[in-house]
Amino acid sequence: MTKRPLLRIIDSLRTVEGGGFVVRRPFPTNIVDHIDPFLLLDEMGPADYAPGKAVGAP
Numbered sequence: 001m002t003k004r005p006l007l008r009i010i011d012s013l014r015t016v017e018g019g020g021f022v023v024r025r026p027f028p029t030n031i032v033d034h035i036d037p038f039l040l041l042d043e044m045g046p047a048d049y050a051p052g053k054a055v056g057a058p
Contacts, residue, residue, distance in 0.1 A: 017042070019055045021044060
C-alpha cells in the first residue's frame with residue numbers, strides 16, 4: 001500500500017438532525033464544498049436518554 005501525506009484536518013460541525021438528535025457533520029462546509037452530493041458522513045456519538053425521552057428521525 002502506498003502511503004500518502006495528510007492534506008488537511010477538517011473539523012466537523014455540530015447540528016441537530018431529524019427529531020432532535022445531535023450529529024457531527026464534517027462536510028459540506030465553506031472549506032469543503034466540492035464533495036459528491038451523494039456522499040454523507042454523520043457521526044452520532046453515544047447518548048444517554050431517560051426512559052421515554054429518546055429522540056430520533058421522524
